[in-house]
Structure formats: structure tokens, C-alpha cells
Amino acid sequence: MIACANPLAQFHSDKSEIEQAIHRVLESGSYILGSELSGLEQEFAAYIGTTHAIGVANGTDALELALRSLDISTNDEVITVSHTAVATIAAIEAAGAVPVLVDVDPDFYTLDPKQLAEVLTPRTRAVIAVHLYGQAADLDEISAFCQKHNLILIEDASQAHGAKWRGQRLGSIGQVACFSCYPTKNLGALGDAGLITTSDTALALKIRMLREYGWRERYVSELVGRNSRLDEFQAAILRIKLRRLDENNGKRLLLASHYTKCLAGESLRLPGIREHAEHIFHLYVVKTDNRQSLMAHMKAQDIYPGVHYPMPVHLQPAYKGRLRTARSMTVTEKIAHQVLSLPLYPELSMAMADQVCAAIKGVK
Numbered sequence: 001m002i003a004c005a006n007p008l009a010q011f012h013s014d015k016s017e018i019e020q021a022i023h024r025v026l027e028s029g030s031y032i033l034g035s036e037l038s039g040l041e042q043e044f045a046a047y048i049g050t051t052h053a054i055g056v057a058n059g060t061d062a063l064e065l066a067l068r069s070l071d072i073s074t075n076d077e078v079i080t081v082s083h084t085a086v087a088t089i090a091a092i093e094a095a096g097a098v099p100v101l102v103d104v105d106p107d108f109y110t111l112d113p114k115q116l117a118e119v120l121t122p123r124t125r126a127v128i129a130v131h132l133y134g135q136a137a138d139l140d141e142i143s144a145f146c147q148k149h150n151l152i153l154i155e156d157a158s159q160a161h162g163a164k165w166r167g168q169r170l171g172s173i174g175q176v177a178c179f180s181c182y183p184t185k186n187l188g189a190l191g192d193a194g195l196i197t198t199s200d201t202a203l204a205l206k207i208r209m210l211r212e213y214g215w216r217e218r219y220v221s222e223l224v225g226r227n228s229r230l231d232e233f234q235a236a237i238l239r240i241k242l243r244r245l246d247e248n249n250g251k252r253l254l255l256a257s258h259y260t261k262c263l264a265g266e267s268l269r270l271p272g273i274r275e276h277a278e279h280i281f282h283l284y285v286v287k288t289d290n291r292q293s294l295m296a297h298m299k300a301q302d303i304y305p306g307v308h309y310p311m312p313v314h315l316q317p318a319y320k321g322r323l324r325t326a327r328s329m330t331v332t333e334k335i336a337h338q339v340l341s342l343p344l345y346p347e348l349s350m351a352m353a354d355q356v357c358a359a360i361k362g363v364k
Contacts, residue, residue: 034232040053054208111142143173154177176207312336
């Protein structure tokens with residue numbers, strides 16, 4: 001079987017070190033907010049290029065706590081995209097704020113800056129730029145808009161661990177950035193995990209307080225916080241994987257290049273790379289008008305691509321009819337029926353990639 005993603009294969013690659021790390025944590029007697037987490041936070045901040053990194057329970061919590069740390073709450077509006085994981089919108093609502101959704105551009109499927117002015121109101125407080133599939137949204141245009149209108153730029157870099165914009169790591173450009181470390185991510189734990197990065201020391205302190213009941217001093221809640229702590233086991237595992245992140249991203253790039261070369265001339269829209277962006281191919285997403293039959297043909301050969309994402313958030317049952325959107329969501333609504341994520345992970349062999357290509361070429 002060739003899966004779209006395979007975290008088990010990466011566990012096997014790092015098995016000896018991961019088992020040693022787990023044993024080390026077990027023997028330490030310190031399982032929450034210990035030396036593994038502080039080590040990960042320091043190492044990840046240094047890697048991204050920020051002053052601080054804060055470990056939290058998952059990527060959704062990362063976004064919610066980032067918003068709350070910025071005092072974004074009831075009746076405040078946050079602009080983002082509908083072509084994203086539902087977590088982005090769920091986090092905005094969990095913070096008490098109001099999501100406002102815009103379309104994506106037709107080339108890279110990230111936030112279309114041309115629509116920002118259309119949805120801007122006096123209640124708008126922030127823009128969440130989702131760096132999709134492994135590369136940056138148009139940060140020049142989005143940053144300029146935020147600066148002009150005194151808005152906060154938040155990066156959702158959950159699919160972009162290690163990617164760059166104009167040579168700078170994503171996660172170091174907005175006032176605050178959020179990462180999911182779900183097992184299939186480029187930097188994936190063996191369970192749920194999330195990270196927040198910022199170079200604002202006061203903001204970092206507030207996030208640390210919010211992730212543990214609003215405590216600065218234990219058992220004294222200065223803020224209304226909650227429990228969103230990244231445990232020592234996941235932190236220890238992520239420290240191992242962080243050391244190999246650039247190497248594994250390099251393997252993804254080689255596979256992506258192979259796909260692009262192999263599939264040239266096929267009736268697919270292949271991924272584009274935005275100027276000034278360094279793509280790390282969390283996903284290799286093609287566009288096709290023949291998705292269902294192509295998927296069926298691939299599955300018959302034990303190949304399982306993915307779809308990211310099959311339904312825009314604003315059309316999902318829980319959200320349909322109650323979220324404000326830009327007047328036109330044409331690109332988002334169209335590509336939901338066209339995008340297809342080919343199998344891609346560092347342990348995927350070139351021979352397996354060739355099988356994927358052969359299966360695609362077999363569809364007439």
C-alpha cells in the first residue's frame with residue numbers, strides 16, 4: 001500500500017532514538033513542563049528565528065491561545081480563508097471572535113490579498129495568513145495591508161515547518177505564528193502537539209500563562225486560562241525530528257521534483273512555486289477535473305491519495321449560512337472539487353513515486 005502520508009515509516013526511521021528518548025523521560029520522573037519541553041522551545045525558536053517558542057497541546061489551541069493573548073475576543077473580526085483545515089476557523093470561534101472568510105488566489109490557493117479591503121470593517125483586528133501545502137501566502141501584500149490598517153498579522157504555519165519567504169523562516173514574520181505538529185506534518189509528533197512562535201516577550205509570557213490556567217505563580221490565576229500543555233514525551237520526540245527537519249524537507253523536495261518531471265504533459269495542473277518562496281512540500285497537490293475516477297483507479301492499485309480540502313469551511317454544515325464571506329468565493333468553491341494530494345513523505349522511495357506516476361498515466 002502507498003498512503004498519502006505515513007508517520008509510521010518515520011517512526012521506524014527514528015525508532016532507536018525515539019525509544020531512548022521515551023525511556024529517558026520515563027526515568028526522569030518529570031512529565032509535564034520539564035526539561036524536554038524547555039529544550040524544544042529553545043531549539044525551535046532558534047530554528048525559526050524568533051526569541052520565543054511556546055509548546056501547547058495542539059495546533060488548534062495554538063491559534064486560539066495566540067488570539068486570546070492578543071486580546072482578540074467577542075465581536076472582534078479575524079479575516080482568513082475558507083480553503084483551510086477547519087481548525088483555523090474553529091480556533092477563531094473558540095477565542096470568541098468572528099471569522100470572516102475570503103477567497104484564495106487561483107495559482108497557489110492561498111489568501112487573495114485583493115479581497116481584504118472588501119471585507120474590512122471597524123471591527124477587524126487581525127488577518128490569519130495560512131501558509132498552505134508547504135509554501136508562504138503572499139506576505140508582501142498581506143503585510144502591507146495589515147500595516148496600513150493597523151491589523152495584527154498571525155501566521156498559520158501548520159503546513160510550513162521550515163519553509164521561507166524572502167529567505168526568512170515562516171513563523172518569524174507575523175507578530176505571532178502557530179504550528180500544528182500533528183503526526184503527518186513535516187515536523188510531526190506521535191500524537192497531538194502544537195507550537196507558537198513570537199519575538200514579543202510580553203506576548204510570550206501571556207501565552208505561557210494562558211496555557212496553564214493563567215498562572216504566573218502556581219495556583220494563582222491572574223488570567224482566565226486553561227490547560228494546553230505539550231507533554232514531555234511529545235517534546236522529546238519533536239526534538240529528535242527537529243534535528244532532521246531540513247534533511248527530510250530536502251527529501252520531500254526531491255520527490256516533488258520527480259513528480260513534476262514525471263507528470264509533465266499529463267492533463268493535470270501541477271503545483272506552482274511562488275516567487276520569493278521556498279516550498280517544503282508538506283503536500284504535493286495537483287488539480288484535475290477527473291478526480292473521482294483518478295482516485296478510484298489509484299485505489300485499485302493500492303495507492304491512496306488525499307484531498308485537502310474536499311469542502312470549504314463556509315459550506316460545511318456547522319458553518320453554512322452563518323459566516324460572512326467575500327462576495328466571490330469562486331476559486332475556493334471550484335478547487336474543492338479538483339485538488340488531489342499525491343503520496344509524499346520522506347520515506348517514500350523513488351520506485352514508489354514511479355508507481356504513483358504510472359497509475360496516473362494509466363488514466364485516459
